[in-house]
Amino acid sequence: MTTVAPAEQIPLSFHQEFLCAFDTGTTEGPFGPRYHVVGAWRLRGELDLGALEAALRDVVDRHEALRTVIVRDRGRPYQSVLAPCPPELSVRDLRGCAPEERERRAEELLNEVESETNDAGELPLIRAVVGRFDDTDAVLVLNAHHTAADAWSIDVILRDLLACHAARARGAAPDLPPVPQYRDHARHERENAAGPAAAAARAYWRERLRDASITALRTDRPRSAGAPKATSWHRFAVDAEVASATVSLAGELKSSPFMVLFAAYQVFLRGLTGTDDLVVPTFTPGRGNARFHETVGSFINFLPLRTDLSGCETVRDVVRRTRQTCLGAYSHDIPFVQILEEAPALMAPVASDDLQVSAFQAISSPYLAADERAGGLRYSKLWRRTLSQEVGSDVPDGILWTLHIGPSNDMVGSLGFNGNRFDADTMSGMLADFLRLLRRAVTAPDTALRR
Numbered sequence: 001m002t003t004v005a006p007a008e009q010i011p012l013s014f015h016q017e018f019l020c021a022f023d024t025g026t027t028e029g030p031f032g033p034r035y036h037v038v039g040a041w042r043l044r045g046e047l048d049l050g051a052l053e054a055a056l057r058d059v060v061d062r063h064e065a066l067r068t069v070i071v072r073d074r075g076r077p078y079q080s081v082l083a084p085c086p087p088e089l090s091v092r093d094l095r096g097c098a099p100e101e102r103e104r105r106a107e108e109l110l111n112e113v114e115s116e117t118n119d120a121g122e123l124p125l126i127r128a129v130v131g132r133f134d135d136t137d138a139v140l141v142l143n144a145h146h147t148a149a150d151a152w153s154i155d156v157i158l159r160d161l162l163a164c165h166a167a168r169a170r171g172a173a174p175d176l177p178p179v180p181q182y183r184d185h186a187r188h189e190r191e192n193a194a195g196p197a198a199a200a201a202r203a204y205w206r207e208r209l210r211d212a213s214i215t216a217l218r219t220d221r222p223r224s225a226g227a228p229k230a231t232s233w234h235r236f237a238v239d240a241e242v243a244s245a246t247v248s249l250a251g252e253l254k255s256s257p258f259m260v261l262f263a264a265y266q267v268f269l270r271g272l273t274g275t276d277d278l279v280v281p282t283f284t285p286g287r288g289n290a291r292f293h294e295t296v297g298s299f300i301n302f303l304p305l306r307t308d309l310s311g312c313e314t315v316r317d318v319v320r321r322t323r324q325t326c327l328g329a330y331s332h333d334i335p336f337v338q339i340l341e342e343a344p345a346l347m348a349p350v351a352s353d354d355l356q357v358s359a360f361q362a363i364s365s366p367y368l369a370a371d372e373r374a375g376g377l378r379y380s381k382l383w384r385r386t387l388s389q390e391v392g393s394d395v396p397d398g399i400l401w402t403l404h405i406g407p408s409n410d411m412v413g414s415l416g417f418n419g420n421r422f423d424a425d426t427m428s429g430m431l432a433d434f435l436r437l438l439r440r441a442v443t444a445p446d447t448a449l450r451r
């Protein structure tokens with residue numbers, strides 16, 4: 001009996017530690033059946049399914065994160081990298097679909113894959129579905145576990161996958177350059193955690209979040225009601241006029257579209273909660289170190305943005321103050337678990353039975369590129385999603401507002417919420433109110449703010 005050396009016990013990244021705080025077992029949350037991140041691309045050209053299957057194996061070999069388990073049942077959780085294993089590729093025949101129906105059918109397939117269940121303990125943590133419209137037109141959907149990948153990673157996986165497909169299709173082995181692994185990131189983070197930059201950032205957050213409480217919304221149903229959990233997604237398009245007014249106001253105020261959108265969101269939240277002193281979480285890519293730009297893993301960081309709106313007369317004032325909040329936060333972007341050590345009472349509100357946090361993020365165009373090429377294939381990402389779904393990828397505990405800002409000032413968004421805590425009607429009402437407020441905010445930023 002050959003004894004296999006036990007896989008190395010690798011410390012978790014700080015983001016994986018943060019996720020473990022939401023761990024409620026395997027029925028929901030980060031280790032539940034739907035904590036995944038998905039992406040879909042339209043592929044034009046000769047797609048060789050055998051080569052694609054080989055390329056999927058290449059990608060799992062290349063990125064350890066896709067064959068890593070988080071061991072949580074033996075004391076302090078750790079991650080363990082296992083040997084390569086072949087991922088599942090399933091093929092759907094969509095030949096009956098007329099060309100003008102294909103974009104919508106592709107989005108429907110994406111939603112179908114997003115509503116499927118994955119097992120966090122089942123490796124590899126990626127699966128692929130190909131819908132074939134004809135020999136040179138297909139849609140590829142990737143689904144990766146969100147403890148092992150994030151939105152940035154899904155694009156890295158796609159690029160590597162199509163590069164490997166091109167090599168395999170011509171009978172060659174892929175020759176991608178070696179890439180730093182997620183375990184290197186986890187080690188790097190811990191080495192830096194005690195450095196001078198981290199100490200300065202801790203001091204910043206200690207001051208910035210003094211006496212702060214995360215802004216939370218009263219839910220329709222308490223946590224203790226124990227209703228079965230599923231995360232629903234309202235998806236929507238933002239009027240072109242509102243999208244371009246957002247981008248031009250951002251330019252005028254030397255701010256980002258995110259800062260303008262977030263300013264409007266804070267005005268909206270103040271109306272809902274009646275408080276001026278708002279602390280709202282956003283997610284940053286967590287990819288400040290360029291060394292890891294091609295690494296697959298979950299790097300995102302939950303960053304609490306605190307802005308006190310008291311004294312702001314107009315939306316323009318709010319954008320200016322929001323800009324300061326964001327610049328300060330971005331230049332001290334350390335892992336949330338370290339920030340929480342400096343503001344231990346920050347998350348107290350969400351421990352209560354009938355409150356939930358409502359996070360807000362924006363993903364902008366570099367990752368939403370249009371046509372790209374890889375070997376004989378042209379591909380473009382399906383990012384203008386407007387098809388809602390009742391059961392989709394899981395938000396562990398709260399609401400997640402996401403806006404996607406496209407290359408030509410086009411904008412779509414999604415509102416993810418826990419259906420066991422909020423009614424769909426409550427959320428669609430909130431969405432309508434926010435979009436109305438956003439329109440007013442960006443088309444008339446100097447109008448006096450309503451109290």
Ligand SMILES: OC[C@H](O)c1ccc2ccccc2c1
Nearest residue numbers: 359394395396397398399400
């Ligand atoms: O991609 C974001 C991730 O799914 C996530 C993780 C934790 C959260 C906690 C509260 C609200 C939203 C969250 C989203």
